[in-house]
Amino acid sequence: MAPMCQYSVEAKDGTPNEWHYVHYVSRAVGGTGLIIMEMTDVEPDGRISDRCLGLWSDEQIPAYRRIISEVHRYGAKIGIQIAHAGRKAEDAIEPVAPSAIAFSEAYRTPRALKTEEVKELVVKFREAARRAVEAGVDTIELHGAHGYLIHQFHSPVTNKRDDEYGADRALFGVEIIQAVRSVMPADMPLLIRVSAAEFSPGGYSLEEGIEIFRRYRDAGIDMFHVSSGGEAPLGGAPRPAIYAGYQVPFARALKDALGVPVIAVGLLDEPKLANATIAHGHADLVAVARGMLRDPYWALHALQAVEEKGSGEAAAFIPRQYQRGY
Numbered sequence: 001m002a003p004m005c006q007y008s009v010e011a012k013d014g015t016p017n018e019w020h021y022v023h024y025v026s027r028a029v030g031g032t033g034l035i036i037m038e039m040t041d042v043e044p045d046g047r048i049s050d051r052c053l054g055l056w057s058d059e060q061i062p063a064y065r066r067i068i069s070e071v072h073r074y075g076a077k078i079g080i081q082i083a084h085a086g087r088k089a090e091d092a093i094e095p096v097a098p099s100a101i102a103f104s105e106a107y108r109t110p111r112a113l114k115t116e117e118v119k120e121l122v123v124k125f126r127e128a129a130r131r132a133v134e135a136g137v138d139t140i141e142l143h144g145a146h147g148y149l150i151h152q153f154h155s156p157v158t159n160k161r162d163d164e165y166g167a168d169r170a171l172f173g174v175e176i177i178q179a180v181r182s183v184m185p186a187d188m189p190l191l192i193r194v195s196a197a198e199f200s201p202g203g204y205s206l207e208e209g210i211e212i213f214r215r216y217r218d219a220g221i222d223m224f225h226v227s228s229g230g231e232a233p234l235g236g237a238p239r240p241a242i243y244a245g246y247q248v249p250f251a252r253a254l255k256d257a258l259g260v261p262v263i264a265v266g267l268l269d270e271p272k273l274a275n276a277t278i279a280h281g282h283a284d285l286v287a288v289a290r291g292m293l294r295d296p297y298w299a300l301h302a303l304q305a306v307e308e309k310g311s312g313e314a315a316a317f318i319p320r321q322y323q324r325g326y
Contacts, residue, residue, distance in 0.1 A: 001027050002225075002265050002287035003036045003081040003141070003193075007051040014044065014054025016063045024067050027292060028076035031299035031317040034285065035071060036141055036191075036225075037064075037080040039148075040132075042124040045092035046084035046149070055082070055128040064135035072136070074319070079139035079191065080132045082125060082180070086110065086149030087158070098153050098172075099160040115163045118172060121149075126179035133184060140180060141191035144173055144216070146230030151195060154212050155231050157203050170215040177219040191263070192216055193225040196250035199239045200232035206250065210257045217258050225263040225287065226251040245273055252282040263287050271302035300326075 008019045020037075027035055040053040047054060054060065064080070071078045087097035087110040096117070097110035113121070129140050144150035152158040153165060153172035165171050173192075181190060194213055197206040204212070213224060228247055229239060240246060247266035255262040264283035268274045269291025277283050292298045300317060304326075318326050 001032045001035045001292045002289035003038045003143075004289050004293060005038045005048060005052060007049055009051045009053060012050040013060075014041070014047070014052070014056065015060045016053060016067060020053070021067050021070070024078070025070045025074070026296040027299075028071040028074040028078075029319055030295075030297035031303065032076050032292070033299065034139070035076055035078045036139075036287070037067075037078065039081050039083045039085075039143055040128070042082065042084050042121070042128045045089055045095065046086075047092075048085045048088060048090055050091045055080070055131050056124065058131060058134075061131050061135050064132070064137075068136040075317075077138040079141055080135075080137050081141045081143050081193065082128050082132065083143035084121065084125075084149035086147075086152045088147055097149070098158055098165065101158055101160070103147065112161070115165070118165055119175075122172070122175045122179050125176045126183055129180040130183040133188070139189045139191060140184065141193055141225060142173075142176060142180065143193050145193045145195040145225075145227045147195075147232075148230075150176065150192075151231060155198060155203060157198065157200055157231050170212045173212075174215055174219040177216055177221060181220040189222040190220055191223045191225055192221050193227060194254075195228050195230050196226050196247070196254060197228050198231050199229050203231060206253055210254065213254060214258060217260055221260070223261045223263065223284070224251075224254050224258065225265060226254050226283075227265055243267065244270060245277065248277055248282050255281075255283065261285070265289065269298065271305040274302065275306045 040055050041047040043056050087095050087103050089095040095110040096113050100112045102109040150173045154169045159169050244267045248264050251262045251264035261284035263285040265287040268286050269288050274286040
């Protein structure tokens with residue numbers, strides 16, 4: 001299950017509530033193998049909205065632990081996506097970014113981070129990861145895609161700095177990866193979601209992106225969750241045609257170039273297409289987003305759709321309370 005923002009925090013304190021509990025646990029009951037919790041931010045003003053999740057305080061840990069332990073009860077694995085929205089923080093009075101460039105006219109112009117503030121943010125990512133580990137996650141995913149802060153640093157569209165983080169656009173991401181790894185168990189996989197290519201004038205190509213991602217791999221990334229775009233407003237630049245599986249070639253390109261497992265994502269909610277993506281070796285995992293918003297039991301239904309008639313593989317994943325329905 002790909003991370004999908006719920007915008008459902010009621011007290012604006014960033015702590016998950018009963019909605020999040022039911023939302024994630026129901027997907028575990030529904031047979032999902034790995035659930036990645038939605039974009040969870042390292043500081044209050046790093047959120048897309050004031051109704052987004054955060055993990056900037058130890059006081060938030062118990063609410064996450066409650067969800068994670070219940071997800072485990074139903075046999076699923078669960079991770080969390082750690083992030084900072086940067087210039088796309090819509091409710092921040094003064095959003096921050098690598099450079100003072102607004103996302104669009106509808107967004108506030110961000111303040112460019114000072115060098116020491118960048119280093120402080122690396123520590124905040126590390127501390128959020130520590131809290132996630134204490135809450136019991138099976139994996140951590142960093143959000144380095146879709147025009148959020150890590151992406152903003154490695155993109156030539158948004159990083160016009162004249163310090164070390166401008167001279168080496170991958171440095172911020174590398175330092176975060178190293179810091180996060182330092183508080184993770186040695187056998188816990190670290191994922192990163194990336195935009196394989198940008199679709200805007202001056203943006204990086206797939207080949208240029210792969211060079212950045214190779215640095216991330218060498219710093220400690222075990223698996224790439226491969227998406228695209230996000231650094232420019234929709235309609236602002238030509239984009240590839242969007243169709244079922246349109247991002248799979250990006251996933252395959254990263255898999256071949258970097259020699260590590262990848263997750264394919266993007267309109268892969270038709271079970272036979274998702275299955276074929278794995279069967280052909282284009283990706284090692286398939287992430288489903290909107291399909292799982294529509295159907296908490298997508299995984300069970302997908303297994304029914306692709307298994308050989310009479311093989312009964314789905315039965316092993318169906319809760320005993322529901323087996324009569326199958």
